[in-house]
Amino acid sequence: xxxxxxxxxxxxxxxxxxxxxxxxxxxxxxxxxxxxxxxxxxxxxxxxxxxxxxxxxxxxxxxxxxxxxxxxxxxxxxxxxxxxxxxxxxxxxxxxxxxxxxxxxxxxxxxxxxxxxxxxxxxxxxxxxxxxxxxxxxxxxxxxxxxxxxxxxxxxxxxxxxxxxxxxxxxxxxxxxxxxxxxxxxxxxxxxxxxxxxxxxxxxxxxxxxxxxxxxxxxxxxxxxxxxxxxxxxxxxxxxxx
Amino acid sequence: xxxxxxxxxxxxxxxxxxxxxxxxxxxxxxxxxxxxxxxxxxxxxxxxxxxxxxxxxxxxxxxxxxxxxxxxxxxxxxxxxxxxxxxxxxxxxxxxxxxxxxxxxxxxxxxxxxxxxxxxxxxxxxxxxxxxxxxxxxxxxxxxxxxxxxxxxxxxxxxxxxxxxxxxxxxxxxxxxxxxxxxxxxxxxxxxxxxxxxxxxxxxxxxxxxxxxxxxxx
Numbered sequence: 001x002x003x004x005x006x007x008x009x010x011x012x013x014x015x016x017x018x019x020x021x022x023x024x025x026x027x028x029x030x031x032x033x034x035x036x037x038x039x040x041x042x043x044x045x046x047x048x049x050x051x052x053x054x055x056x057x058x059x060x061x062x063x064x065x066x067x068x069x070x071x072x073x074x075x076x077x078x079x080x081x082x083x084x085x086x087x088x089x090x091x092x093x094x095x096x097x098x099x100x101x102x103x104x105x106x107x108x109x110x111x112x113x114x115x116x117x118x119x120x121x122x123x124x125x126x127x128x129x130x131x132x133x134x135x136x137x138x139x140x141x142x143x144x145x146x147x148x149x150x151x152x153x154x155x156x157x158x159x160x161x162x163x164x165x166x167x168x169x170x171x172x173x174x175x176x177x178x179x180x181x182x183x184x185x186x187x188x189x190x191x192x193x194x195x196x197x198x199x200x201x202x203x204x205x206x207x208x209x210x211x212x213x214x215x216x217x218x219x220x221x222x223x224x225x226x227x228x229x230x231x232x233x234x235x236x237x238x239x240x241x242x
Numbered sequence: 243x244x245x246x247x248x249x250x251x252x253x254x255x256x257x258x259x260x261x262x263x264x265x266x267x268x269x270x271x272x273x274x275x276x277x278x279x280x281x282x283x284x285x286x287x288x289x290x291x292x293x294x295x296x297x298x299x300x301x302x303x304x305x306x307x308x309x310x311x312x313x314x315x316x317x318x319x320x321x322x323x324x325x326x327x328x329x330x331x332x333x334x335x336x337x338x339x340x341x342x343x344x345x346x347x348x349x350x351x352x353x354x355x356x357x358x359x360x361x362x363x364x365x366x367x368x369x370x371x372x373x374x375x376x377x378x379x380x381x382x383x384x385x386x387x388x389x390x391x392x393x394x395x396x397x398x399x400x401x402x403x404x405x406x407x408x409x410x411x412x413x414x415x416x417x418x419x420x421x422x423x424x425x426x427x428x429x430x431x432x433x434x435x436x437x438x439x440x441x442x443x444x445x446x447x448x449x450x451x452x453x454x455x456x457x458x459x460x
């Protein structure tokens with residue numbers, strides 16, 4: 001992993017990987033959404049509204065995967081002082097928050113006809129909402145750290161504390177109240193019919209590639225910004241009268 | 243006297259009412275103010291207040307615990323206290339453990355005492371008052387632990403304390419759920435869960451806060 005501590009090697013890989021991920025992601029997610037919206041039959045109970053799962057489920061997964069990225073990068077930064085880990089955590093925060101917000105919005109739209117209400121204080125909805133607030137707190141903290149040039153290990157500590165707490169938060173709100181259907185896909189198998197399952201899995205793959213491409217592009221932009229600032233400083237120093 | 247005891251005595255002298263930081267009564271007054279404001283907002287009907295008052299006091303306790311955070315760690319960090327301790331071989335973890343105990347003692351017991359007048363203002367019944375007291379006793383150490391971590395994370399940022407509420411509230415959600423959930427139950431499970439989560443937080447907090455102080459050094 002430390003092979004990529006050198007930004008140049010990382011940039012070389014990222015430059016080649018970004019277009020691949022972007023193209024695969026766009027093709028897979030558009031394909032899966034078209035498949036899901038046009039070709040899949042309406043569900044026996046939920047009717048046409050079932051089609052929102054092709055967006056809802058992948059965004060829910062990425063909302064959680066985003067924080068796992070933050071937690072993993074934070075650990076790499078705190079334990080191994082990996083220089084790119086701080087960038088990865090920062091680059092994953094905003095996409096993760098956006099996916100969490102999309103997940104909440106689509107769930108709310110789906111809940112209106114199905115449960116008869118825009119919002120219920122159900123365990124899983126509530127834990128996604130709290131996750132969104134954790135993202136916002138993390139983003140605000142890392143922006144404040146950036147602005148004042150403080151240590152990038154500060155948001156990393158918050159990221160790890162959040163990762164330790166997320167399972168407890170999740171369990172506590174589920175214990176509190178639950179209306180959401182139980183998990184449909186477990187390691188034991190799937191209770192979703194194949195006709196819905198396949199487009200959903202492909203949509204998850206596509207959205208994940210898009211997420212990875214966004215994170216890589218974000219990291220490249222952050223690196224480029226740092227390089228531009230360093231170059232400006234160097235040239236200003238050269239221009240100083242001796 | 244051991245170094246830990248000396249540290250604890252110093253922290254208590256600073257943080258307790260009448261101490262150098264002089265903000266110990268702030269959370270208490272704020273807590274009571276929420277208990278006064280709530281009936282103005284929803285109306286003084288005793289049955290409504292009795293049903294919702296306990297939860298409101300839990301939220302008030304959470305919000306009150308944000309108030310002392312801006313001076314909890316930052317002032318000592320700016321004065322170089324933790325650097326001095328490090329030079330004398332006292333780790334940040336030890337300093338933060340003492341600070342955690344002193345922080346809880348400076349606002350937890352006061353809020354527990356204030357629960358009595360606040361319960362009267364919100365027409366809580368006798369049994370509800372005792373359940374509220376038990377759940378706050380179990381939950382406020384957790385609030386203190388989250389607060390300490392956040393105060394240490396924000397200590398090196400000038401405009402940082404505005405973030406304290408945003409960072410504290412999501413992490414404190416389980417405490418509110420278990421603590422306020424305890425009020426509507428017949429067994430002790432709510433307070434026990436709140437206490438368990440408090441213990442987890444108190445175990446993490448000194449290490450996370452110490453790591454934050456070390457991170458802010460470079």
